[in-house]
Amino acid sequence: MKILIKPAQIKDSEFITKLSDQLGYTTTNDKIIKRLSEILARADKCAFVACDGDIVAGWIHAFCSLRIESDPFAEIGGLVVDSDYRKRELVKC
Numbered sequence: 001m002k003i004l005i006k007p008a009q010i011k012d013s014e015f016i017t018k019l020s021d022q023l024g025y026t027t028t029n030d031k032i033i034k035r036l037s038e039i040l041a042r043a044d045k046c047a048f049v050a051c052d053g054d055i056v057a058g059w060i061h062a063f064c065s066l067r068i069e070s071d072p073f074a075e076i077g078g079l080v081v082d083s084d085y086r087k088r089e090l091v092k093c
Contacts, residue, residue, distance in 0.1 A: 002052075003051065003057060004051045005048055005049070006048065007047070007048055007049075008040070008048055008049045010033060010036060010037065012056055013029055013033045014029055015055070015059075016032050016056065016080075017050070019028075019031045019056070019058065019080040020032070020083075022082065022083055023080055039049055044063060044076075045062070045063045046058065046062050046063075047061045047062075050051065050081070050085075055082075057067070057078070057082045057085045058079070058080055058081040058085065059077040059078070059080055060076060061076070061077040062076050062078045063077050
């Protein structure tokens with residue numbers, strides 16, 4: 001199994017919706033498309049998907065966090081891994 005990490009695209013929205021549902025964040029695909037579109041349009045936000053072939057096995061969303069007391073850093077806004085892929089042993093590269 002080789003997992004490929006790539007920037008999320010609107011076409012990934014159905015997978016993202018199903019994965020969000022797995023963690024109890026029930027929503028609609030239309031709402032995910034709207035939110036993802038807004039995230040992808042901003043330079044201070046990003047979203048990536050982990051793909052196993054044509055299957056999206058997980059996603060992550062991050063955004064730039066700006067604080068008075070520290071330099072800017074990326075903060076994870078959401079992270080979901082498909083239940084079928086959790087607790088799998090990783091193979092070293």
